[in-house]
Amino acid sequence: MNFILSIVVSSLAVVILVLIPWIGVGALDLRVIFGILVPYAAMATFFVGIVVRVVDWARSPVPFRIPTTAGQQWSFPWIKSNPIDNPKGNTGVIVRMIFEVLLFRSLFRNTRLEYRRTAEGMPKVDYEWEKWLWLAALVFHYSFFVIFLRHFRFFMEPVPGFVALLESLDGFMQMGVLPLNGLGLPGVYLTDMLLMMAVTYLFLRRIYISQTRYISLPADYFPLFLILGLGLTGILMRYFIRVDITAVKQLAVGLFKFSPTVPEGIGVIFFIHLFLISVLIAYFPFSKLMHFAGVFLSPTRNLSNNSRFKRHINPWNYPVKVHTYEEYEEDFREAMIEAGIPVEKESE
Amino acid sequence: MAKVTTPKPKETANIDHSPPLMKGWMNTPAEIRPGIYCYGAKPKNLEAVGMPFPKEWNPEDENWKLPENWKEIIEEGFKDRLDRFRSFKLFMDICVRCGACADKCHFFIGSGDPKNMPVLRAELIRSVYRKKFTKGGKLLGQFAGARELTEDVLKEWWYYLYQCTECRRCSLFCPYGIDTAEITIIGRELTNLLGLNTDWIAGPAANCFRTGNHLGIQPHAYKDMLDFFVDEIEGLTGIRVDYSLNRKGAEILFVTPSGDVFADPGTYTAMGYLMLFHYLQSQGLDITWSTYASEGGNFGYFTSHEMAKRLNAKMYAEAKRLGVKFIMGGECGHMWRVLNQYMDTFNGPADFLEEPVSPITGTKFENAKSTKMIHLVEFTADLIKHNKLKLDPSRNDHLKVTFHDSCNTSRGMGFLEEPRYVIRNVCNNFYEMPPNTIREQTFCCGSGSGLNAGEDMELRMRGGLPRANAVKYVHEKHGVNMLANICAIDRAALPTLMQYWVPGVEVTGVHEMVANALVFEGETKRTTDLRGNPLAGMEEEEDV
Ligand code: SF4
Numbered sequence: 001m002n003f004i005l006s007i008v009v010s011s012l013a014v015v016i017l018v019l020i021p022w023i024g025v026g027a028l029d030l031r032v033i034f035g036i037l038v039p040y041a042a043m044a045t046f047f048v049g050i051v052v053r054v055v056d057w058a059r060s061p062v063p064f065r066i067p068t069t070a071g072q073q074w075s076f077p078w079i080k081s082n083p084i085d086n087p088k089g090n091t092g093v094i095v096r097m098i099f100e101v102l103l104f105r106s107l108f109r110n111t112r113l114e115y116r117r118t119a120e121g122m123p124k125v126d127y128e129w130e131k132w133l134w135l136a137a138l139v140f141h142y143s144f145f146v147i148f149l150r151h152f153r154f155f156m157e158p159v160p161g162f163v164a165l166l167e168s169l170d171g172f173m174q175m176g177v178l179p180l181n182g183l184g185l186p187g188v189y190l191t192d193m194l195l196m197m198a199v200t201y202l203f204l205r206r207i208y209i210s211q212t213r214y215i216s217l218p219a220d221y222f223p224l225f226l227i228l229g230l231g232l233t234g235i236l237m238r239y240f241i242r243v244d245i246t247a248v249k250q251l252a253v254g255l256f257k258f259s260p261t262v263p264e265g266i267g268v269i270f271f272i273h274l275f276l277i278s279v280l281i282a283y284f285p286f287s288k289l290m291h292f293a294g295v296f297l298s299p300t301r302n303l304s305n306n307s308r309f310k311r312h313i314n315p316w317n318y319p320v321k322v323h324t325y326e327e328y329e330e331d332f333r334e335a336m337i338e339a340g341i342p343v344e345k346e347s348e
Numbered sequence: 349m350a351k352v353t354t355p356k357p358k359e360t361a362n363i364d365h366s367p368p369l370m371k372g373w374m375n376t377p378a379e380i381r382p383g384i385y386c387y388g389a390k391p392k393n394l395e396a397v398g399m400p401f402p403k404e405w406n407p408e409d410e411n412w413k414l415p416e417n418w419k420e421i422i423e424e425g426f427k428d429r430l431d432r433f434r435s436f437k438l439f440m441d442i443c444v445r446c447g448a449c450a451d452k453c454h455f456f457i458g459s460g461d462p463k464n465m466p467v468l469r470a471e472l473i474r475s476v477y478r479k480k481f482t483k484g485g486k487l488l489g490q491f492a493g494a495r496e497l498t499e500d501v502l503k504e505w506w507y508y509l510y511q512c513t514e515c516r517r518c519s520l521f522c523p524y525g526i527d528t529a530e531i532t533i534i535g536r537e538l539t540n541l542l543g544l545n546t547d548w549i550a551g552p553a554a555n556c557f558r559t560g561n562h563l564g565i566q567p568h569a570y571k572d573m574l575d576f577f578v579d580e581i582e583g584l585t586g587i588r589v590d591y592s593l594n595r596k597g598a599e600i601l602f603v604t605p606s607g608d609v610f611a612d613p614g615t616y617t618a619m620g621y622l623m624l625f626h627y628l629q630s631q632g633l634d635i636t637w638s639t640y641a642s643e644g645g646n647f648g649y650f651t652s653h654e655m656a657k658r659l660n661a662k663m664y665a666e667a668k669r670l671g672v673k674f675i676m677g678g679e680c681g682h683m684w685r686v687l688n689q690y691m692d693t694f695n696g697p698a699d700f701l702e703e704p705v706s707p708i709t710g711t712k713f714e715n716a717k718s719t720k721m722i723h724l725v726e727f728t729a730d731l732i733k734h735n736k737l738k739l740d741p742s743r744n745d746h747l748k749v750t751f752h753d754s755c756n757t758s759r760g761m762g763f764l765e766e767p768r769y770v771i772r773n774v775c776n777n778f779y780e781m782p783p784n785t786i787r788e789q790t791f792c793c794g795s796g797s798g799l800n801a802g803e804d805m806e807l808r809m810r811g812g813l814p815r816a817n818a819v820k821y822v823h824e825k826h827g828v829n830m831l832a833n834i835c836a837i838d839r840a841a842l843p844t845l846m847q848y849w850v851p852g853v854e855v856t857g858v859h860e861m862v863a864n865a866l867v868f869e870g871e872t873k874r875t876t877d878l879r880g881n882p883l884a885g886m887e888e889e890e891d892v
């Protein structure tokens with residue numbers, strides 16, 4: 001499969017996912033299915049799926065202590081150790097994990113290979129500055145997170161304080177900076193734009209960099225397109241095809257309070273948005289998106305480098321056949337005696 | 349098997365790092381190319397340790413003489429390992445193919461072969477995992493990145509699993525810590541279920557099982573070698589060093605890779621060990637070598653966890669038999685990854701030993717409290733710190749030194765400062781290579797994990813290119829002419845690599861330089877180093 005096919009297949013899948021609620025609600029008016037059943041099913045799949053997955057991982061033991069040590073070990077007092085990148089105990093591990101999970105520390109190390117040849121044809125290898133992937137990943141995840149939090153405006157009544165705060169911070173651009181403002185449109189959220197930019201970048205780098213192009217699977221394009229679709233429908237709803245916000249909120253709050261209703265007058269665009277997010281979260285446990293949970297369990301990151309001073313136990317350790325000293329001496333006794341090497345048993 | 353020729357550096361340097369545009373990897377079978385692969389394991393070497401399916405086979409042949417039920421064997425072995433290793437299971441699931449690891453592998457940098465990108469090396473295995481063990485893969489096949497395990501796929505696995513030196517450089521850059529080395533280690537276990545090891549790994553493992561060391565040196569020959577060093581040292585310094593073998597009641601058991609004893613330039617490092625130990629004798633060092641545990645390295649580790657454990661067991665067994673207090677290990681890379689991250693788990697607890705304390709300085713090695721095994725370099729660093737060695741670093745003035753961190757001691761231990769401290773104290777000219785190529789980011793010698801054979805020379809020169817490139821930089825900038833390291837495979841592999849890419853740079857162990865600088869009471873005036881090269885300022889005297 002080449003990259004074009006991968007892109008076609010995964011974008012087609014997203015198009016179909018857009019068409020399903022479009023037809024389902026727009027033509028067939030299956031509002032209860034798309035407004036209540038699908039979101040509930042998706043949420044159930046999400047939570048159950050994640051738990052099943054994590055439990056399944058956790059069921060496999062960690063037989064060996066294999067942290068990737070990325071700094072000086074704990075040694076003599078006069079040698080400065082690196083307690084975070086080469087943690088000796090739990091505190092170090094926790095800090096290392098915080099850096100990893102919140103700041104993507106390992107990705108921050110990224111460099112780009114620059115391969116050249118000199119005039120004589122000899123190789124010259126360099127490793128160039130490359131933080132774009134790290135930056136895009138950071139922007140992507142944090143924007144997504146903020147947008148998710150902002151959505152509590154729809155799920156909760158009254159709107160929690162932190163949501164209002166977040167909105168005002170996120171929406172500071174509306175102070176007449178953008179031309180859109182003058183058109184009577186609601187303010188633009190910074191995170192909306194950042195998310196769309198980051199997703200677009202993450203997609204473009206996949207096809208632009210020959211190596212990622214080669215390794216990418218449809219499963220890599222699909223979530224990007226899905227999130228792009230999600231963002232686009234959200235933006236459309238906010239700025240262009242307005243929906244009845246009060247009705248939407250009624251639906252969302254109903255879902256969260258487990259007394260679902262589908263009020264009249266919500267545009268199809270909302271159901272498309274809702275369907276896409278439902279698909280995304282239902283897809284989550286079965287996909288690479290599980291990296292979000294997996295990173296916490298990664299034995300190269302979440303273990304301390306203490307196996308020389310604290311014994312690590314392998315639960316399935318079993319006895320193995322070894323070549324004992326006695327067998328060894330049996331083989332070489334004569335020669336050993338002749339060479340004056342001490343033996344256990346003088347030969348008869 | 350025809351004689352394989354290694355291309356000239358300029359030809360090798362012609363590398364294209366862009367994978368094919370339109371043809372995907374899944375349906376591109378591996379072309380098993382001479383110069384890149386190591387010969388298949390000989391039956392006698394598998395039989396010697398009771399590994400399954402021994403046979404004569406040639407990887408280039410169509411027919412690999414697989415057992416009829418080979419697919420079930422792999423499938424079962426796969427499942428079993430998913431259940432036993434969380435690392436493996438997790439790493440099968442969470443890769444997002446971000447490509448951060450792609451250009452970090454020395455084999456990809458040196459070959460441009462896209463399947464040498466760590467992520468793709470892992471995907472070769474993952475694709476089969478998805479087909480066998482995930483619903484999406486079963487249902488959607490290629491669209492979910494899944495593919496059937498066929499003979500072609502198995503051959504591809506084999507070809508690329510034995511093109512990974514398990515160096516873990518990729519794991520450093522992966523945002524989820526996915527360690528392709530771990531996947532390689534387990535993937536190799538799977539190939540071993542079908543008798544598909546390489547002979548360069550199976551041979552040393554079989555040797556080590558029987559004779560105690562990879563090279564198959566028998567006890568009397570081992571002693572001959574050490575005696576030879578004793579004579580050499582006497583010739584150079586006028587000091588006749590004392591050593592003992594298999595001596596019960598010694599305080600410390602010393603275990604080092606056998607490469608040090610049998611192959612230049614490791615032999616000079618071994619002479620360094622002997623000299624240091626002799627020097628310390630009067631200060632109370634009571635140490636013995638062993639012919640039974642005459643191997644620090646562990647080629648079993650390149651075969652399977654089980655084989656690693658079987659070979660490693662000798663260290664504790666011998667320590668117990670001899671009744672020593674603790675063990676000291678020589679300069680070696682993967683040996684120290686095994687000692688640091690596996691030994692105690694494999695074969696501990698070593699409750700018959702005592703917590704290591706330096707008999708010279710009284711320093712407690714708290715970081716080795718449980719394994720009871722210390723690194724010779726940390727031992728020496730501590731001696732220097734306490735002024736226990738009389739050193740004349742100017743005796744290394746003819747050397748301009750740089751230090752190559754071994755993958756395993758860096759990313760599997762974090763042993764970075766100790767060797768540097770020792771080097772700085774025994775020589776005056778020390779230059780670091782660029783930061784992206786040392787310490788935890790160090791580049792592999794290209795020959796680790798059992799790839800240091802002769803028939804895969806092209807692969808080794810390709811894999812060693814990033815390392816050589818960094819050496820070349822300091823060679824040109826500072827005139828570096830000596831590449832120091834603390835690994836026996838480095839000492840065996842790097843000289844060839846230097847000749848190929850950076851002629852004019854030699855390779856040394858750290859304790860060779862220690863011994864050069866070590867001032868013995870009553871020694872004859874030294875005019876040469878251990879190799880017989882004239883010391884700085886002594887070139888004249890040499891000539892007459
Ligand atoms: S860096 Fe990690 S997640 Fe990214 S492609 Fe490599 S193995 Fe996969």
Ligand code: SF4
Pocket residue numbers: 452453454455464465466469511512513514515516517518519528529532
């Ligand atoms: S462990 Fe080293 S050799 Fe193996 S894939 Fe990773 S970087 Fe390459």
